[in-house]
Amino acid sequence: MTQEAQKERSMILQKEMIDGLFNDLAKAKETGKKVCYTFIPGNLSELIRTFDMLPVYPEINALQSAMRKKSAAYIKEAERNAHSEDVCTYVKCDVGMMMKGNIGPTGLKIPEPDILLLSYTGCFTFLKWFETLKREYPNAKVIMVHTPYQENGVMTPEMTEYMVKQFKEEVIPQMEAVTGIKYDEEKLKRHLVLAKEAQDWITKIFDTTKHRPSPIDAYFAGVYYIGPINIGFRGTQEAVDYYKELYSEIQERIRLGLGPITPEGEMKEEKYRLVVEGPPNWTSFREFWKIFYDMGAVIVASSYTKVGGVYDMGWRHDSTRPLESLAEYCMNCYTNLNIPQRIDLLSKCITEYQADGYITNSIKSCNSFSAGQLPMMREIEDRLEVPVGFIESDLVDPRYFSYSNIKNRLESYFQMLEQRKVIHESEEV
């Protein structure tokens, strides 16, 4: 098999999985499957699968709409209906999409929810988002799971117990009532075993950026890699197969000494290795990425790829403690970490992946990420003496992506990195 063909296989696998999910969703009414809307951070994929439900992730619909240049119209629609200019644009994009018929990214209609599973993890907006949706879908059952915040940088037994009680006394009985399916813990355990396997693989994948050149871009390509594990396939054999395949493709790239693949082919020279904090911009995703790869900058780690779960510190789902394990999973998502934990995690990435710099992409409408990014950046700069850069954009609102501003800022930043390199090299000589 050629290198090209191998590369395509993981992509094909992913496409098949996602298309399959959207097809199943479009047929949910006929097949009688129940539909569960939920969020990526703290997504209870394994439990949803235990009840044979189909998941819908409103954030994914929003970002896909942005990549297909549809988000501006959706946002406008929501703003016409009293939504403020200044709030999370994912919410507005989703609400606008719903108002315009709820046609999903693949062109198929997304069914109405039977359950709104509010896995309230790491972001207050989720709560408001589903309060809004509940008013649009009065027949849907809202199931709230309150995930305690890791305010002291630890998950205490009390916090876990609080969540487990919610699972036992609220979430599971309500899922049983809506689906008519009895809770089967053995089935959940089987999904958790597979979830752990996928987590092992994805950790190994993101760890490959230790190589020079890095065989992958852990941000711009990373957002594709986290797709299956985050959007409902965690806990399935399909996800394990996908990650195995992806890992072997990456191994092959390492063997051949190749850098990351970009939309314009392979990145030829790795000049700068960066760690990025904050979600990407989706409306101009390609242009945004291009600024980096044109400059020979590769992202070796990013916080965004940890929103659906932080696995690189060793945490895994554990089938011997199924509900406790679901609780810990939720509490351990990136935006549920406190600011000192985030700083430590990013510092670890910078050190372990030998990054030359640290960049913050601050998202205008996402306080969960953005509030605190400036002091985090200064702390990292002081602690590691690493050059830091700061840019601003938005997730899905094209009005807040200024290509020239971002490009200018990044160019100056790369110049600074270059100068530092020269100084370092001359010092070494």
Add this chain to the structure above:
Amino acid sequence: MKTLKEIIDICKFQAFDLNFTRAKEWKLEKDGRVLVGYMPIYFPREIIHAAGGMAVGIFGGGDRKQIIKGDAYYQSYICHIPRSIIELALDKHMAHFDGFIFPSICDVIRNLSGIFKQQKIGKFVKYMDFPQNFLPEIGGVFYQQEMQHVLKYIKEINGIDVTIDALNHAIDLYNKNRKMISYIYNIRQDFPWRLSIEDVYYIVRAGTVMPVEEHNELLEQVCEHIKENIGVPQDKIKVVISGAFCEQPAIGLIKAIEEAGCYVVDDDYMLGSRMILGDIDASSNNPLEAISNSYIKQSQYSSSIYDVNNPKEYRLAKIVESRGATGVIFAAASFCDPSLLDAPIFQNAFNKMGIRYISFQYSENINQYKVIKEQVGAFSDSIKLWEDEPVTAVI
């Protein structure tokens, strides 16, 4: 008894004393006293009182604190209050505070708790995760554990183990406090000219920065004064203010709304002081459980409390009706997620219910409100003139 003017002058000074002088004096009066700062919206101050401490409200620097360092902590598209709080902290306005509580109201306050931790401000920093599960045996238990953590921090400082009696005594004091504030609002509902909303604001806010016993004394006197038929009625409409529960509007704006032709007969400016509706059981053997039950079962609606089984639009509509108000003013701090994300929920419902409203945004440090005043004036006029027409406008 002090005159009403004397009381208002005291409260006005206390409410905006960014050096928290009274709290500092109180702490120095006796060994073992601790000061615990809390951010909006609500915190059960009773538990601090029972532990020999005083909970002190921190509502930002308003238009009285110039921001120099705070802007380096926050991007321009984040509300103003966290930068003024950090400025106050870095300028040592709160150097005499022992600890800080950050209630779980939004991501900004949550992450600010992390910045305080990172910068090691205070002897303890507690992000207080209020339950979003409203079953006493689940969310209630978790909430009690959260309160226990706070008490543990205080004990590490002053060695005090809280007793049931001390907790019940504190509950009793705050019950009285809330009852008197509620009395003031009830009087104003029918006779809003007896005390302006500006004065009410001073009186209620002062209570967040002084010992509750002293505040209760002042409140008692205020209640006596406003039993009298003082002031002169004016031709104004009655409105309810909603959405201004965290970052506070500058006092000039609070004043301007009434000057523009409205009597504000209810508001959520100092929501925390009025959060619990009615009394908390002050004779229980488990006072923490009583406090927890009061939060779960008898708290006011709030943009930070998940409301699906208790929709906020109907609760606000009920307040409007019971206060005899003819309109609602939605006032949100700029970039305030909880308030702004609630706006479509309220406004869509009110369009259907035929409740008139306007909405605007403000920032604590902006004291130019000519445009807002004009809009409020137009709103008031339109209600007076066109009683039957639904009125909506957005500034």
